[in-house]
Amino acid sequence: MDTPQGTAVLSTHADGRLVRWRSTAATDHPEREREWALPHAARGLAYSALGQRLVAHDGQAVLVVDLGGSEVRRLTLGHPVGDLALADEGRYAIAAGGDRMSMVDLASGKVQARSATVPDARQVVLTSRFAYAIGADESAATLWALADLRAGRVQPAQVMLGTARSRDGDTQRLRRAVVAPGGAGLLVAHRADQLVYQYSEGMMAPIGSYSNYRRTPLAVGLLDLAPREVAPGRYEVPVRYDVGGVHHLVVSGAGPRFVACDRVTLAPTLDQVRRDTAPAVHARLVGDSVLPGARRRIVVALSEQTARGAAQPLAQVPDLTLLLFDKRSGWQQRARLREQADAAGRYVAEVGVPPGARYELFVGSASRDLPYVQGRLMAADALGARP
Numbered sequence: 001m002d003t004p005q006g007t008a009v010l011s012t013h014a015d016g017r018l019v020r021w022r023s024t025a026a027t028d029h030p031e032r033e034r035e036w037a038l039p040h041a042a043r044g045l046a047y048s049a050l051g052q053r054l055v056a057h058d059g060q061a062v063l064v065v066d067l068g069g070s071e072v073r074r075l076t077l078g079h080p081v082g083d084l085a086l087a088d089e090g091r092y093a094i095a096a097g098g099d100r101m102s103m104v105d106l107a108s109g110k111v112q113a114r115s116a117t118v119p120d121a122r123q124v125v126l127t128s129r130f131a132y133a134i135g136a137d138e139s140a141a142t143l144w145a146l147a148d149l150r151a152g153r154v155q156p157a158q159v160m161l162g163t164a165r166s167r168d169g170d171t172q173r174l175r176r177a178v179v180a181p182g183g184a185g186l187l188v189a190h191r192a193d194q195l196v197y198q199y200s201e202g203m204m205a206p207i208g209s210y211s212n213y214r215r216t217p218l219a220v221g222l223l224d225l226a227p228r229e230v231a232p233g234r235y236e237v238p239v240r241y242d243v244g245g246v247h248h249l250v251v252s253g254a255g256p257r258f259v260a261c262d263r264v265t266l267a268p269t270l271d272q273v274r275r276d277t278a279p280a281v282h283a284r285l286v287g288d289s290v291l292p293g294a295r296r297r298i299v300v301a302l303s304e305q306t307a308r309g310a311a312q313p314l315a316q317v318p319d320l321t322l323l324l325f326d327k328r329s330g331w332q333q334r335a336r337l338r339e340q341a342d343a344a345g346r347y348v349a350e351v352g353v354p355p356g357a358r359y360e361l362f363v364g365s366a367s368r369d370l371p372y373v374q375g376r377l378m379a380a381d382a383l384g385a386r387p
Contacts, residue, residue, distance in 0.1 A: 001047050001054075008067060010054070012042045018056075018065065036065060036072055044083055048090025051106050055093055057081040062093055062104055075109055077102040085124040087131070087146060094149075096121040096133040101142070103131075103149050115154045117142040123176065128183045130201060138176055138190045139164035143201075160205045162190035162197055174219035181222065189217035196220055244268035279304040281314060281370050283363045285377040286346065294355060298322055300337060300347045300363055300377065313345025314368075322349045323362040323372050331357055 001008045009021040009030065016038040021030040040058035042065075048055050054065040059081055064073040080097035087094060093104045096117055101124075103113040118140045121133040131149065134141045142156050161177075176189045185200040185207075194216055197206035227235035241247070244266045252259045268276070287299035300322070302314040320337040331354060337347035353359065363375035 001045065003047055003049075003052075003067065008047075008054075010045060012045070012056075014041050016040055016042075018042050020067065034067075034070075036070065038063065038072065039074070046084070046086050046090075048086055048093075048106055050088070050090040053090075053106065055084070055086060055090070055106065057084050057095060059097075062095055064106060064109075073109065075104055077104070077111065082120075082122045083124045085126045085131070087126055088150075092149075094124055094126070094131050096124050101131075101133050101144075113144075113149045113152055113154050115142070115144065115156050117156070118158060125177050125179060125186060127179050127185070127201065132177070132186065134161070134177050134188070137164065137192065138162055138188050139192070141177075141186075159199065159203070161186075161188050161199060162195070162206070163192045175221070176217070176219055178220055178222050181224070187220055187222065189220035191216050191218075239266075241266055242269060243272055275369055278369060281365075281368050281375075282311065283370070283375045283377060285361060288361070291350060293352070295350055295352050298335075298337075298349050298351065298361065299340075302345050302347060302363075315339060315344040317347070317365050317368055319367050320347050320363060320365045322351070323364065324351060324353065324357075324359040325362065326357045326359045328358060331359070337363065 001010060009023075011019045011021065013019070018036040018038055019032055020034045022033040023030050038058060040060070042056040042058060042063055045054060045056045052067070054067050056063045056065070061077065062075040062081065062084060064075065066072070077095060077100075079100035079102070081095045082097035084093050084095040086092065091106060092112065093106055095102050095104065099117050099119050099121065101115045101117045101121065102111050104110070105112050117133040118135040120136040121142070122136040123134040125132045125134065126146070129146060130143045131146055132141045132143045139162050140158055140160055142158050144154065144156055148155050177186050179185075180187050180198060180200075185198065188197045188199060188206070190197055194212050194214055196210040196212060196217060198208045198210070200207045225238060227237040230236045245268070246263055246265050249262045249264045250259070282303050282305070284301045284303070285298075286301045287297065289297045291297050302317060302320065303311045304314045305311055316339065322335045322337050323332065325332040333351055335349040335351045337349045340346045340348055361377040362372040363377065364370055364372040
């Protein structure tokens with residue numbers, strides 16, 4: 001959990017303990033930094049930046065924990081708590097459970113607003129303008145305008161999110177609704193309909209859906225690759241890449257309109273390091289002989305270079321594949337090469353070749369990271385060619 005003092009690592013325990021851990025350079029194992037004893041196990045941990053407090057719930061009340069001290073406040077609401085979310089940088093906690101919702105002012109500990117919800121509300125989701133309490137079967141949600149709740153006005157509206165059904169006893173604590181891109185709606189993983197619904201604020205039902213290929217969705221998450229402002233004028237964005245080294249970085253914007261280009265150096269990936277440090281694999285054509293019935297017998301020797309620079313036979317490569325290709329006619333054929341029992345590192349395949357074909361030979365292996373272009377052997381004539 002990110003806090004102004006750094007990342008806080010917390011663990012909750014069934015006996016009601018809440019433990020904060022710290023890592024040290026002297027040991028690989030984290031050390032216990034602070035411990036709180038709670039009446040029940042804490043759930044739904046969130047951090048209030050405004051109050052600099054940890055906020056959670058124990059199923060029946062809201063918990064407010066001083067991360068730097070020992071103070072724990074337990075705010076009872078008169079209804080169960082299935083989930084909570086923080087609004088306005090952590091000033092308010094919106095908790096829902098059973099068929100009730102309460103908005104708590106964490107500074108004073110007083111309830112700012114109360115409301116009825118859909119039956120068995122299990123998840124609270126906040127967008128930029130609204131708060132949602134979503135039922136356990138994801139069929140409906142109750143929503144409130146945050147501006148109304150701040151003013152103490154309670155004007156709930158109920159919207160449909162999918163097909164209603166009876167609960168099936170599922171108690172997994174998985175997020176089945178998240179804020180949609182742009183922050184003006186929801187994406188809901190609906191188990192009964194086996195779909196992910198898109199709901200837009202202002203509508204009474206979903207506006208679209210995404211197929212889950214007839215599988216039951218268990219949860220939904222949103223990967224946002226847009227730049228995020230982390231400080232005034234500084235933006236951060238995650239980048240995935242396959243190959244490290246020097247890359248061109250192009251950044252553009254529509255308002256204000258600009259285009260900028262720079263060069264960045266990315267660290268090598270683990271796969272790239274593994275490929276670069278792996279022993280070099282070499283393939284050599286040993287034999288290409290004629291068999292009856294327009295067939296050929298191809299023998300290939302495979303070796304790898306050791307750390308001292310010497311070559312040694314490379315045995316037990318199960319996916320070594322031979323590719324024959326005639327660039328004039330476009331004919332090609334692939335065949336699995338089998339290792340000879342009496343010669344380590346030598347592989348053989350028998351293939352049929354059309355009369356008159358003038359083919360080139362390649363070998364490849366995915367397990368040894370040997371592409372065909374690097375495993376080119378030699379050009380040959382199908383009739384009487386000499387290796």
